[in-house]
Amino acid sequence: MNRHGHGSPAPRARALESAAGQSWTEQLKHPVNTLRRLERFIETTPGEREAIATLQTVWGTTPHFAALMDPRDPACPIRRQVIPSLAERENRYGRPDFLAWVEQGAEATPACILKAYPDRVVFLVSDRCASYCRHCFRRDLILCPGRRPRLEREEGLRWLREHTEIRDVLISGGDPFLLVDAEIDHLVRKLREIPHITLIRIGTRTPVVLPQRITPGLMKILRGYHRVPIWISLQCNHPREITEPMARAVYDLLSCGVSVGNQAVLLRGINDDAETFRELHRRLLTIRVRPYYLFYCDFAPGIDHFRTPLEKGAELIRDALQGQITGLAQPHYVVSTNIGKIPIQARERRSRAGRSCRLRNAEGKTVTLPRIPD
Numbered sequence: 001m002n003r004h005g006h007g008s009p010a011p012r013a014r015a016l017e018s019a020a021g022q023s024w025t026e027q028l029k030h031p032v033n034t035l036r037r038l039e040r041f042i043e044t045t046p047g048e049r050e051a052i053a054t055l056q057t058v059w060g061t062t063p064h065f066a067a068l069m070d071p072r073d074p075a076c077p078i079r080r081q082v083i084p085s086l087a088e089r090e091n092r093y094g095r096p097d098f099l100a101w102v103e104q105g106a107e108a109t110p111a112c113i114l115k116a117y118p119d120r121v122v123f124l125v126s127d128r129c130a131s132y133c134r135h136c137f138r139r140d141l142i143l144c145p146g147r148r149p150r151l152e153r154e155e156g157l158r159w160l161r162e163h164t165e166i167r168d169v170l171i172s173g174g175d176p177f178l179l180v181d182a183e184i185d186h187l188v189r190k191l192r193e194i195p196h197i198t199l200i201r202i203g204t205r206t207p208v209v210l211p212q213r214i215t216p217g218l219m220k221i222l223r224g225y226h227r228v229p230i231w232i233s234l235q236c237n238h239p240r241e242i243t244e245p246m247a248r249a250v251y252d253l254l255s256c257g258v259s260v261g262n263q264a265v266l267l268r269g270i271n272d273d274a275e276t277f278r279e280l281h282r283r284l285l286t287i288r289v290r291p292y293y294l295f296y297c298d299f300a301p302g303i304d305h306f307r308t309p310l311e312k313g314a315e316l317i318r319d320a321l322q323g324q325i326t327g328l329a330q331p332h333y334v335v336s337t338n339i340g341k342i343p344i345q346a347r348e349r350r351s352r353a354g355r356s357c358r359l360r361n362a363e364g365k366t367v368t369l370p371r372i373p374d
């Protein structure tokens with residue numbers, strides 16, 4: 001039992017019961033974003049309490065996701081993705097200017113449009129998330145309004161209408177599914193009316209952290225045969241995140257004619273061991289989600305404690321998946337850099353020496369990244 005007596009069986013049972021019965025809007029009205037609320041679900045450690053009290057950071061999650069936390073294990077993979085850590089004070093490998101660095105090659109566009117490739121863009125439509133992932137740089141954009149892009153959706157739509165070279169739009173944020181149904185309906189309809197747009201992708205973590213969001217109302221907006229298909233990318237990083245409500249949410253999305261893939265992030269101590277990694281990919285297939293990408297942890301500041309050596313993800317795909325699980329479950333492993341996403345192969349290990357490594361993209365441009373020790 002912790003010092004407040006929370007995290008003990010009775011309040012936890014009540015918290016779990018209440019989390020299970022809430023709609024998506026109720027879940028968002030009762031975020032688990034204070035120590036007091038967190039301690040209804042778990043026994044916090046002194047380190048977690050100090051980090052919450054002292055770090056200037058946005059944090060929090062939904063009651064659904066908090067209910068998946070192990071109440072007594074500080075190494076629980078859900079806890080580590082949600083609760084601030086004192087390790088965030090350290091920054092040896094992250095770039096303080098990560099966002100500017102990674103967007104260096106992007107063309108000048110409205111602030112809500114990021115264009116790093118000739119025919120596809122990211123369209124930022126929301127600055128909120130249901131759960132603020134500790135390994136994601138976006139949580140700090142939410143904290144610093146000065147660095148947050150202006151999300152003028154109509155301006156973005158206007159720009160997209162004028163740019164006939166764009167075929168593929170990734171709707172992102174924050175989390176686009178935190179918009180209300182009418183806003184999502186408007187966006188999807190307006191994008192589908194643009195003749196040169198042939199593909200809409202949506203990046204959302206809601207089926208994982210807020211599966212209640214996949215409501216009949218949202219399904220009605222997404223459903224049906226259309227000229228422009230919708231592909232949804234989730235982010236599920238650990239098999240413990242895969243629950244019955246998530247499986248149901250995915251099924252509901254698929255039943256609308258939407259395709260669903262996963263973009264996991266490789267996280268030290270969370271999914272970087274062969275057994276967990278294989279189990280994650282196996283279970284994703286059982287709930288009909290195709291593993292699409294495995295991302296190396298961004299070179300953003302304050303997340304060194306999640307970093308593995310760069311080649312680790314390729315080694316995991318080779319050693320834990322290839323030959324042991326269908327090719328359907330084998331993601332592309334990439335790192336995001338200032339010259340775009342670069343695929344990493346397991347053979348990178350052969351050149352593992354020194355304090356940095358140089359990677360080359362498909363156009364022959366190179367980037368030098370720090371070498372992370374085992």
Ligand code: SF4
Pocket residue numbers: 128129130131132133136137138139173174175205235
């Ligand atoms: S990973 Fe997605 S859901 Fe998590 S904080 Fe970043 S933008 Fe939000």
